[in-house]
Amino acid sequence: MKKIETFENKKVLVLGLAKSGEAAARLLEKLGAIVTVNDSKPFDENPAAQSLLEEGIKVICGSHPLELLDENFELMVKNPGIRYDNPMVARAIEKNIPVITEVELAYMISDAPIIGITGSNGKTTTTTMIAETLNNGGQSGLLSGNIGFPASEVAQTATDKDTLVMELSSFQLMGTDIFHPHIAVITNLMPTHIDYHGTFEDYVAAKWNIQKNMTAEDFVVLNFNQDLAKELAQKTAAQVVPFSTTEKVAGAYLDGDTLYFKDEAIMKASEIGVPGSHNVENALATIAIAKLSGIANEAIKETLSHFGGVKHRLQALGEVNGIKFYNDSKSTNILATQKALSGFDNSKVILIAGGLDRGNEFDELVPDITGVKLMVILGESAPRVKRAADKANVPYVDAKDVADAARIAYGKAEAGDVVLLSPANASWDMYKSFEVRGDEFIATFEAIKGE
Template sequence: MTPVNEFNGKKVFVLGLARSGRAVALLLEQLGAQVTVNEGQALEDSPQAQELLGQGIRVVAGGHPVELLDEGFELMVKNPGIPYNHPMVVKAKELGLPIWTEVEVAYRVYPHSMIGITGSNGKTTTTMMVAAILEEAGRQPVLAGNIGFPASEVLPQVTTEQQVVMELSSFQLMGVEAFHPHIAVINNILPSHLDYHDSFEEYRKAKWAIQSQMTADDFLILNWNQALSQELAQETQAQVLAFSTQEKVNGAYLEDGYLVYQGEPVMLAAQLGVPGEHNIENALAAILVVKQLGVDNEAIQRALAAFSGVKHRLQEVAEIEGVRFYNDSKSTNILATQKALSGFENSQVILIAGGLDRGNDLSELLPDIQGLKAMVILGEVAPRLEALAEEAGVASYPASEVVAATKQAFELAQKGDVVLFSPANASWDMYKNFEERGEVFLAAVKELEEA
């Protein structure tokens, strides 16, 4: 861990626990800060709060009294999931406190070369692809951020021989100042999390913050299929490298079925271990990252051919009686489901979709669902999905929840078909998060396997 004196004696307010809050509180205490943790859960319901108390860290649990902030704090470090309209955050703004996420604290104890990856869709898969290639090349990748372990838990232990790969959400990036990756990827920027961000413009700024400290010695990797990326490329000090499935670019692109880096074929797209055009984009981004680190084509080929996907992101689960099952629970928006469908022949797909109704324009899905074998629909948005299916000329079947939907889809399928669980909507009407929803689907498929 790099010696850091800036936190010694500083009064720091940590808002919210979970894993990242616990990790940053322990790190700040180690760095000599006077830490107060504020957790909404009651003390008896929060093992993390009890642990911190046992370590001698001050914890105020069971609510968020705004008067706590009148104690002369110099910094707030908030859990990324807590929105900026939360009363404690509003009060901190009024007091002029810097408001960071734990990524910023962690970076200051490890200000060395790292890779940062963000985007509305594809960031988890790209992060895992990069890590898989670096592992194959013997580069000792360490995952942190929005995937793996909290940055403030991992980075203090990392050596300069290891390569840090960080997946970063817009929530995390809204709270960074000095954070400075050597290589950054923005897979895409599309309307998302607008219930957290006040506007698309605020969301865009949060994503764009990943490059705010980058210089001409750094590399920013952008999706050239997006007009917005091309516009933003004019607004960075970093060297811009592009990836595209539509044209030759300064970077990596798809040409004659090959993934090509700066004119050199790296591997056939058909060799990728995961289907879909979106995974070709993810692979191109990953190739650009590792090529800046000198990784050879053989390591890239081996890693990407063996790459089987990320849990809940177009994850191939099983084949039962010739029917393949895919878990794409992480598809919480329309674009993600469009990308998932692009990897299959619609006439062989039974799509399970539905969830929280956020009022999205479902008509954007219309061309993508035409020709589907069937749809099984569920959740709050089901009536609107039923109308959409009818407009597309696709038979739809209602289901009360994911287990019933999975069984219904299997009954409709024949050998050679695909059951694709790609909801296109958030999970919160029925499940705690997309992971829980995906686990229910996985359990339902396992039950069918064992029947």
């Protein structure tokens, strides 16, 4: 960890806790800052705030009082989920207080080079694939960032022998100024989080921040399946390394059933340990970064062949009586479910879908669910999902929750079938998070297996 003096005796406000806020507060205190933490959750229900107070850090909980910003703060470190139109953030900007996210802090102190991964879908899988490939190839890849390990915490113990493999959301990237990864990948760009960003153009601009400080000595890996990526490739100082499943490019590409890097065959697409065309794209991005990092082909092939997926992202749970179960609870939008379905024979799939009603119809899903054996539908959005099922001529049944849906699906399935939880919806109508939803599916599978 670099011993920087940037924050010594400077008043810093950490807005919002969760894992990243807690890590940022502790790091700033260690760097000599005068730290105040402000979180909306009441103190009595806030173990993180209680812990920080015990360590001597000032905490203000239960609300976001605007008058707090009259205390001459020189910096605000914002939780990524807090929007820029939040009154506290807006007032800070009015007062010319810089607003950053904790990944900027991580960069400032890190002795380790950074590989940054962002995109609309596939971030977590690709981040995990890259870290595992580096580790299997004799290097040290440390998972960090939006994947559940606060970057500013991981960076404190990383050395120049490590590499921070950092998943980055658009929210985090908006709060960067000097952040500078050596290699960056954008898996894909789709219209999502528009409620936060306002327009797709602003969302893309936030993602594109990942490369804004890159030079000709750095690399940006882009998905040339998308024309947008080809346009962006013209607007960076970094060396562009493309990947594609549809054309031969000067990077990683699919030709027939073989994955190549610059005309060098690496492995068969059919050998990738997780199904789906989207995972071929994720594997190509991983291959590009692995080759740029000097990883041997054998280590790349071995890692990707044995890759078992990420929890809640098309996670293979196993099988009971010849019926396979896949947990794809992290599919909280239509595109993610489309990608999940691409890896299976629809005639063998019993799809569990539905969740939070965001007011959108599911017509885009109709071609992808056509031919599905059965849908088990649940949640607030059930009427809308059923309309799509009707248009696709797919039979469906209702379920009251995920556990009920898993049991119904198992009861209707035959040997050779797949029970796939891929909701195409957020979880918040019934569950605190997609993780809780997925954990219920896993627990039900384990119960069925033990009966």
